[in-house]
Amino acid sequence: MTTTISAAAERLLAAARDGVPCPPVRDLIGAGDLDQAYAVQEAVAAARERAGSRVAGYKIGLTSKPVQEQFGVFQPDFGLVFDDMLHSHGGELERGAFLQPRVEAEVAFVLATDIETPSPSVADVLRATGFVLPAIEIVDSRIAGWDITIGDTIADNASSGGVVLGTTPRSLDGLDLAEVGMVLEHDGEDVSHGSGAACMGSPVVAATWLARELVRRGRPPRAGDVIMTGALGPMVDVPGPGRFTARLSGLGQVEVTFVERGK
Amino acid sequence: MSLEESEVVRLAHELDDAQTSARAVTGRPEDWDVASAYRVQRHLVSRRQSRGEQPVGLKLGFTSRAKMRQMGVHDVIVGRLTDAMDVPDGGDLGLGGLIQPRVEPEVAFRVARDVDLEDPRASVVNAVDAVAPALEIIDSRYRDFRFTYADVIADNTSAAAFVVGPWAPMRPLGNLAVRMTLGPQTVAAGTTGAILGDPLRGLRLLAGICRRHAIRIRAGDIILAGAATAAVPLTEGVVTGQVAGLGRVSVRVTRDRSGGGTS
Numbered sequence: 171m172t173t174t175i176s177a178a179a180e181r182l183l184a185a186a187r188d189g190v191p192c193p194p195v196r197d198l199i200g201a202g203d204l205d206q207a208y209a210v211q212e213a214v215a216a217a218r219e220r221a222g223s224r225v226a227g228y229k230i231g232l233t234s235k236p237v238q239e240q241f242g243v244f245q246p247d248f249g250l251v252f253d254d255m256l257h258s259h260g261g262e263l264e265r266g267a268f269l270q271p272r273v274e275a276e277v278a279f280v281l282a283t284d285i286e287t288p289s290p291s292v293a294d295v296l297r298a299t300g301f302v303l304p305a306i307e308i309v310d311s312r313i314a315g316w317d318i319t320i321g322d323t324i325a326d327n328a329s330s331g332g333v334v335l336g337t338t339p340r341s342l343d344g345l346d347l348a349e350v351g352m353v354l355e356h357d358g359e360d361v362s363h364g365s366g367a368a369c370m371g372s373p374v375v376a377a378t379w380l381a382r383e384l385v386r387r388g389r390p391p392r393a394g395d396v397i398m399t400g401a402l403g404p405m406v407d408v409p410g411p412g413r414f415t416a417r418l419s420g421l422g423q424v425e426v427t428f429v430e431r432g433k
Numbered sequence: 434m435s436l437e438e439s440e441v442v443r444l445a446h447e448l449d450d451a452q453t454s455a456r457a458v459t460g461r462p463e464d465w466d467v468a469s470a471y472r473v474q475r476h477l478v479s480r481r482q483s484r485g486e487q488p489v490g491l492k493l494g495f496t497s498r499a500k501m502r503q504m505g506v507h508d509v510i511v512g513r514l515t516d517a518m519d520v521p522d523g524g525d526l527g528l529g530g531l532i533q534p535r536v537e538p539e540v541a542f543r544v545a546r547d548v549d550l551e552d553p554r555a556s557v558v559n560a561v562d563a564v565a566p567a568l569e570i571i572d573s574r575y576r577d578f579r580f581t582y583a584d585v586i587a588d589n590t591s592a593a594a595f596v597v598g599p600w601a602p603m604r605p606l607g608n609l610a611v612r613m614t615l616g617p618q619t620v621a622a623g624t625t626g627a628i629l630g631d632p633l634r635g636l637r638l639l640a641g642i643c644r645r646h647a648i649r650i651r652a653g654d655i656i657l658a659g660a661a662t663a664a665v666p667l668t669e670g671v672v673t674g675q676v677a678g679l680g681r682v683s684v685r686v687t688r689d690r691s692g693g694g695t696s
Contacts, residue, residue, distance in 0.1 A: 349677040351610035351624035360498060363627035363661075365610035365677075367619055403623070417626070419608045419677070 174198045175206065179213035182312045182326050191269050191314035194322045202242075207324035208387070214327060215250050226396055227251040228384065229307060230376050231328040232320075233369045233400030241320045246370070248380055249328025251396055257334045257426065265428040268310045268331050271408040273426075274401035275354045275416035277347055277366065277373040278305035278335055285391045290381035292374060298391070299377075301339035302347070304418040306354075306426055307398050308332035309405060333398055336424035348372040351419040352402035357412045364403020373399035436462065436469040445476035448588050451574040455530050458574055465583045471646040473587035478513045486515040489655055490544070491648065492569065493635045494590040496628045496659025506582050509635060511642050512590030514655060520596045522682050526570065529690025534572040534593060534667040537660035538613040538674035540606060540625055540632055541567035541597045548650040550643055557636040557650060563600040566676040568613075568684055569657050570594040570667060595657055598674070598682030607631040610677040611661040616670045621662035625676065632658040 178195035185192035199206040215225070232238050232246045257263060265271065282300030310331030313322055323329045347366040350373075354362040370376045376399040384391050391397070402418070413427040436444070444461065451458045482488065494510040495501055520526050528534065545562035548555050572593035575584060585591060606625045613621040629635050635658050643650055650656075661676075673683040 348612070349610045351608040351626060351677065353608050353624055353626035353630070360626060360630045363624045365612065365622045365624050367610065367612045368622035371619065417608050419610065419624070 175209045175213055178210045178325055179217065182210070182214055183217055185269070185312035189269065192312060194313050194317055194319070195325050196319050196321050199321055199325060201319035201321050203321055204324060207321040210325035211249065211327055218252060223252040223254050225250050226253040226256055227398070228380055228391070228395065229328055229330050229333070229398035230380050230400045231323065233376050243320050246376060246379060246400065247320065247324050247328050248383060249330040251330065251333055251398065255330065255332045256396065257332055259334060259337045259424045261334070262427045262429045263308070263332065265408060265411060265430050268308060268408070269312060270316060271308050271310045271331055272405045273354070273408055273414050274307050274309065274405035275352045275362065275364070275403065275418065276305045276307050276401055277350065277399050277418065277421065278303045278333070279373070279377050279397040279399060280339070281391055281393050281395045281397070283393050285381050285385070288385060290378065290385060292378050295374065295378045295381050296342055299342055301341055302421065303339060304336035304416060304421040304424040305398060306334040306414060306416050306424055307401070308334070308408070333396065334424055334426040335396070336422055338422040340421055345420060347374055350402065350421060353417045354403065354406065355415045355417070356406065361406045362403045364401070366402060368402055369400040376400045434462070434464050434469070435466055436472070441469060441472045441476055444473045444587060445480060448473070448574050449477050449480050451532070455532050457532050457576040459576070461575070461584055467583055467586060468646070470583040470586035474513065474589050477587070477589055478515065481515055481517065486517045488513060489516050489519060490514040490657070491639070491650065491654060492590060492592055492595070492657035493639065493659045494585070496635050504582055509629070509638050509642070509659070510582070510586050510590050511639065511646070511648060512592040513648070514592060514595060514657070518592060518594045520594050520684055522596055522598050523684070524596070525685045525687055525689070526594055527687050527689035528667065528669065529688060531570070531572045531593060531667070532574065533578065534570050535664035536568055536570050536613070536667045536672055537664045538611045538621060538662055538676070539567045539569050539660055540628070540658045540676060540679070541565045542636065542656040542658060543600055544650060544652055544654040544656060546652045548640065550640060550650070555640050557639050558633055560650070561636065561656070562603065564603055564606065564679065565600045566598040566674050566679045566682045567657060568596040568672060568674045568682055569660070571664060596682050596684045597655060599680050601679055604678070606633060609679065612675045613662060613665065614673045615665070615668065620665045623662035625661050627661050628659045635659055
């Protein structure tokens with residue numbers, strides 16, 4: 171590992187450990203060098219695995235065209251989902267466990283089988299998917315003020331924070347995920363809207379992109395992996411304590427409450 | 434500030450001329466009240482009627498919370514539709530007679546019987562019997578869509594043209610995926626939930642506003658519920674709006690000076 175990569179990883183790990191956001195890492199690895207950025211992501215992941223976390227899946231980011239344009243890229247990115255990031259519908263999360271959290275509503279795929287094919291297709295992904303769930307992703311940045319380029323966010327595990335999974339599995343049979351409507355509510359008021367079509371045309375397309383990218387990078391997806399396929403609408407800040415409910419038509423709803431304890 | 438009748442007439446003429454000549458107005462009152470703005474709208478529409486146009490319904494505006502926050506208002510606005518704005522599903526609309534048109538995907542309701550607004554319990558929701566996918570073309574007569582709350586009411590809430598797709602029986606509308614395409618490109622994706630959380634909420638607000646400003650709701654009227662996504666600039670080509678489970682509606686946009694809003 172080069173010294174710049176380990177320096178960038180150390181900076182991000184320290185921010186997470188101390189709960190204090192850090193400056194961007196683009197001064198170390200460049201603003202747009204994706205391979206360097208993924209190398210930092212791997213280094214951070216290796217440190218988390220040494221500390222006992224286990225990879226439980228993946229998250230896809232930058233799946234909406236406006237966000238891609240904002241970052242000057244033409245493809246999504248991905249990060250790792252660790253087992254300690256997974257939470258269940260209806261639970262409470264300490265807001266202070268995150269640095270600068272935002273939430274977005276998504277469709278989560280749960281794989282029933284490994285995907286081994288060298289260049290997975292939509293068919294391979296559909297065949298491997300056991301079921302889908304409504305989900306809320308908590309995105310978070312270790313980088314102060316979300317001052318990120320594409321390189322910064324990939325290095326920082328695609329700005330991942332946590333995942334809240336719904337509890338109503340649905341089969342993909344006969345389900346057109348492009349036609350899933352999404353309403354995200356904060357304490358009963360709708361704050362974000364969208365649909366499956368906003369996620370690369372369909373979350374299935376996003377999942378297929380991810381499967382290919384993972385196989386290419388020597389990390390093929392495995393049975394049991396949770397794949398967060400990307401936001402169906404704009405992400406919103408978590409302003410403080412409060413409840414977020416995501417309603418996904420045809421998939422059900424998922425809810426999480428942020429609390430501030432001892433305050 | 435309440436306006437003198439002569440000023441109401443002058444402003445209505447100015448806005449009407451802006452529409453017929455496809456040239457934006459330059460000035461408007463600095464400070465005026467909502468009631469005066471609705472008086473201008475009424476005069477503007479009766480001037481159109483004196484040219485032979487028939488009233489065919491109403492439209493709701495400012496139905497998104499983001500838009501309300503942006504404008505600093507808490508109430509939806511109502512505009513009037515005439516047959517000259519009505520473009521048949523699959524028909525042509527010319528850009529020539531428009532100033533700076535934008536298009537939004539919506540749903541439309543059909544009013545089955547007159548609503549007696551003298552009755553305080555009158556329900557618009559109970560008076561509608563069908564819903565359809567729709568496209569609305571808005572075209573502010575103010576340069577660059579820069580207007581105050583009163584300004585846009587006077588300008589008949591930017592109404593320019595609309596297209597209504599096939600009618601379907603009423604059904605839950607709180608979260609149906611909505612997609613708008615321009616040619617092969619998806620230009621907007623969202624949900625009917627973006628219309629006040631549920632388009633029926635708009636209908637519930639309509640009676641009060643119509644009562645305050647003496648706007649009638651009659652059998653046969655079409656009510657455009659408000660935008661399901663942000664408006665997109667209208668350019669040449671086929672625009673299609675699609676509402677999951679409701680079907681689709683389209684319009685062919687040409688460079689000609691013809692079609693809705695240009696009579």
